[in-house]
Amino acid sequence: MGTTQLETVPEPKYWHLKTVLSEALDSEFAVGEILPNERDLAARFGVARATLRQALEQLELEGRLQRRRGVGTTVAPPRVGVAVAPARHSWPGAAGDDWQVLGCDESGSVPAAVARLLETAKGDPVHIVRRSRVTEGRPLAAELLYVPAAVIPSSAEIALLTGPARAYAVLAELGSLELEGQDRTVELGSARAEDAKQLDRLPGAPVLVVTTRYVSGGRTAAVAVSTYRADTCRLTFGESDAVELLAG
């Protein structure tokens, strides 16, 4: 039939652009270096700014670039390896974990998916501990830890405390229970407004959502929803720390 072109693949411009930029980043730019601004780059490649932005978005998603409004686009450092599953199973807040307590609410709402895991009904009181994970001054993750008041013996007394003091009390009580097991899920999400602020990103930024279920006394005693910056984090699971060391 004449024109049997093998692989007639009209590659989208932004895809090709991404490849070109990616190679340029490898060979011609150092980490932290500032790229030309979007209008200049677009002109240089002879495309509309929107098309150029499509390529930049992909590269940012892959952790190659970092863009900040009012500042510019810089070459991102390699992703940070973040240990998610501690070698020894332990409660959140146990000695030596990498989280910083921010506060504690009880009025906050519990997402339906979490309520299902906790087996709590709609109005049941739940302690919500807010925590944050930071490395080298840069925020990595935001967390909400949900603990049904029913599993904490002295919930009534704890309810009198406020802020961090209350959070520490909840964690302390939790630590006194026997931890029978835990399991996790990881999925892609987009940052809610609050998380985004805490993570120094815009709302909607891609995040890795780690949901950890803590089992004690034959029931789900707590659920932690940890929201990691997908652009800067590589989650590590493992028996040894070898991967983290190698990949650094």
Add this chain to the structure above:
Amino acid sequence: MGTTQLETVPEPKYWHLKTVLSEALDSEFAVGEILPNERDLAARFGVARATLRQALEQLELEGRLQRRRGVGTTVAPPRVGVAVAPARHSWPGAAGDDWQVLGCDESGSVPAAVARLLETAKGDPVHIVRRSRVTEGRPLAAELLYVPAAVIPSSAEIALLTGPARAYAVLAELGSLELEGQDRTVELGSARAEDAKQLDRLPGAPVLVVTTRYVSGGRTAAVAVSTYRADTCRLTFGESDAVELLAG
């Protein structure tokens, strides 16, 4: 100072749109139902199509929608829970794993990051087994398993085989070694052209990249790079299968 508006937050249109659509999906649409086309939806909400698309993209990223060119936009089913870490540590290809062997190359190139884990030099021969993970006829993940020829005793004989036969031979040899440990990392990526085809997505689609390192004889004996569809998959790690059952 007059206008001290508390929280002057001009919420972007696409963000508000996303919220509205999300609630509509919860209350007015069933899984699998087809939404009006983008031009109609944009007109209905009084925004440009590009703006509407920004909202749809977010919802697709979160696994709420599924869009297919030439077909339309449908309401996506809940994400599938996919077990990533088997209860008992075992080699890939062990009895009862969920992967289907596609073939085996030796000529393929080894990404720098993988070569680093394998501690192989640039020209070293490496078996590359291609596998695929499918559930209910829908592709979940694509995988490339890298095994240095040096760790397989009978690599010379295996090199005479081709396609799946060779892949099976490599897996069999691997299974005869002692597995000393394994660890994993999870990060966000975008689908390469080949993966995209295998996953029935467009190139650049968001994926969860799971890198598994298999240790034997004091060295990294194999590295598997598994690329999961981020829109449809929720990766599960855990001691028990409880989470998977609950979340189904």
Add this chain to the structure above:
DNA sequence: AAGTGGTCTAGACCACTTG
């Protein structure tokens, strides 16, 4: 005030699937 990335528009054409 100037410069950056983020949002938004109104159009056009293309690639793909389906009747």
Add this chain to the structure above:
DNA sequence: AAGTGGTCTAGACCACTTT
């Protein structure tokens, strides 16, 4: 052939940071 989502354009204005 008709209808869908995917790509691309050339502009405009806004929010934010820095000078």
